[in-house]
Amino acid sequence: xxxxxxxxxxxxxxxxxxxxxxxxxxxxxxxxxxxxxxxxxxxxxxxxxxxxxxxxxxxxxxxxxxx
Numbered sequence: 001x002x003x004x005x006x007x008x009x010x011x012x013x014x015x016x017x018x019x020x021x022x023x024x025x026x027x028x029x030x031x032x033x034x035x036x037x038x039x040x041x042x043x044x045x046x047x048x049x050x051x052x053x054x055x056x057x058x059x060x061x062x063x064x065x066x067x
Contacts, residue, residue: 013063020056027052 009016027049034044 010066013059013066017056017059017063020052020059023052024049024056 031041031044031046031049035041038044
């Protein structure tokens, strides 16, 4: 199973990076819209942004290391 996933990730790694980047950008957009509408940062959790940014950084560094 691990070797199948590794082969899949080598072939599809750019799609994973694109999806994670899209997730981070979507969360940033939602945060900015919340700030514009509510005029405050209170009430918006940034946990998903922190988690997805961390995953994006790990995937990006792994992609740089692989190439």
